[in-house]
Amino acid sequence: MKGYKKQEEKQLEVLRHSTSHILAQAVKRIFPQAKLGVGPAIKDGFYYDFDIDGELLAKNLSRIKREMEKIIQEDIPFQKEELSKGEAKRLFEERQESYKLELLKDIEDDQVSVYRGGEFVDLCRGPHVESSGKVKHFALLSTAGAYWRGKEENPMLTRIYGTSFFTKEALDSYLKWMEEAKKRDHRRLGKELEIFGIYPDLGSGLAVYHPKGAIIREVIENFEKKEHMKRGYELVRTPHISRADLWKISGHLDFYKENMYVFSVNGEDYVLKPMNCPAHIVIYKSKQRSYRDLPLRLFELGTVYRREESGVLHGLLRLRGFTQDDAHIFCMPSQVVDEVRGVLQFSLFMMNTFKLGYKINLSTRPEKSIGSDILWEMSTAALREALIRENLDFDVAAGEGAFYGPKIDIQMEDALSRLWQGPTIQVDFNLPERFDLTYIASGGEKERVVMIHRVVLGTIDRFLGVLIEHLEGKFPLWLAPLQIKLLPITDKELSYAKGVYEKLIKEDIRAELDSRGEMLSYKIREAQLQKVPYMLVIGKKEKETDTVTIRRLNGENIKGVSLRELIRMLKEEISIRN
């Protein structure tokens, strides 16, 4: 079954790659001056990069699409040709495809392949579908600027994104899915549901939480604090600014400066913290530590600020100021495996609590890194062992570790199928060195402590953004900012409804009474749009029988519920966090 699926994915990739060639052919027909970049198949489609005025391409997308349809009509076969590198070089020189020549330079084989389709030739490993006529159901989606080979110092090309499927149904359902994803956009829902806002007057990349959002955060943060304390973490608090000297020792002023807000007061330099570790280290260093104190787990909901490039900001998912659920575990080398296992269990507990999927990566030593081989090997082995002992599937991301140590990344998948950094666990032998962090071992000698950096939700802000998209704004009862809305049908039930409301409030249920003189259906519509998990319909019948009618978001009704039963139900649902 798995093999079959892979096979189908491969075929789709071939189709999409072929579609990208047809796109390139169409663009060359219309704009012969355009130079070809690259045009691979990607996760949900394909793209092709062109060196041409971006405006020109963007304005002619429908014309390009029509030309593509023509090429498909012509049913031009894709013909593979094997050439020597020299021959290929001559071919692309003749065609003045300078980018292709650059690619050619980097190919080590002497033999390369090109695909020809009528007048169009492209350097390509293939494979392709037999002919352009096999491509039927495609769409051009957007244009974008993209640096040649993704590097800022290179010229910017214009990229056209598109997708292609074997059937019309598949294409339609993909386009529908894109629409659906747009509806879940946390920025849109955040505004509609009055959860958060990002306002130019305040600064870009800086979020404010409106009352509803502040409640959600409060619930998540309290939950997190309790879960940390259960697991032997100690809560700390550290200031937002600190002396620059601290960041000099940590190395951040050398390695991370362009992302930091640094300022000077009376000739003394200060840093707005981009991370919490140095401050936690100061706490560790405040007294002599014994092996008996270890592991020491310091936890803080630490708000940090990083100067991100303006173009990468994206709602709550990418901010300049955000709060991490950050902890640093100071331990002996022999404790690393167990500590990492503990963090893994904790992280997955969190993912399960919020019903999110995840993928685990073990990131190993990058090219640019510091520290001895032995330390790298030991810590990578420790992470690996922890993963294996926890019986977890993981991929190895070679060379993706931090410059000071290997890490485990757990990625959460959101509604748009984007993977976002969630929990991370990093072993660090650099900072203990730089700050000379030691403990007194059982034999009385000073030993170097090991530090583990870890976050379990990552950043609360981003996590909330992902959660909004994941849930489509329909928060489960325990998280819902407004848990229940009381809807009296007429004024005659108002005082009865008020009594119910007051009892709910007394039980710490987040309730609101809609006492306006509107029709029931209007009140229901509004509560639906606000995605309030429970509504109480209170009319003549309810008043007479001293009950309420519950209406759930999905339209389901439960009639004749006593107040006591209602409170029991709500409390039960809140406590199991369902």
Next chain:
RNA sequence: GCCGGCGUAGCUCAAAGGAAGAGCAGCUGAUUCGUAAUCAGCAGGUUGUAGGUUCAAUUCCUAUCGCCGGCUCCA
């Protein structure tokens, strides 16, 4: 930061070189109506900001700020 697009009322959007418009939200009043929009009235804008072209600019030009799509998937 870079490429492209977009900035009109709180929100969603229309118009357009010659008096800026609608729906929803808001406010006032009426309605008391049992499961996703009751009716009427009122108010709401230096068209992001600053320059320029023009008899005339919200529309055209320049700059600036902000937002959106992308810039890792390397034949």
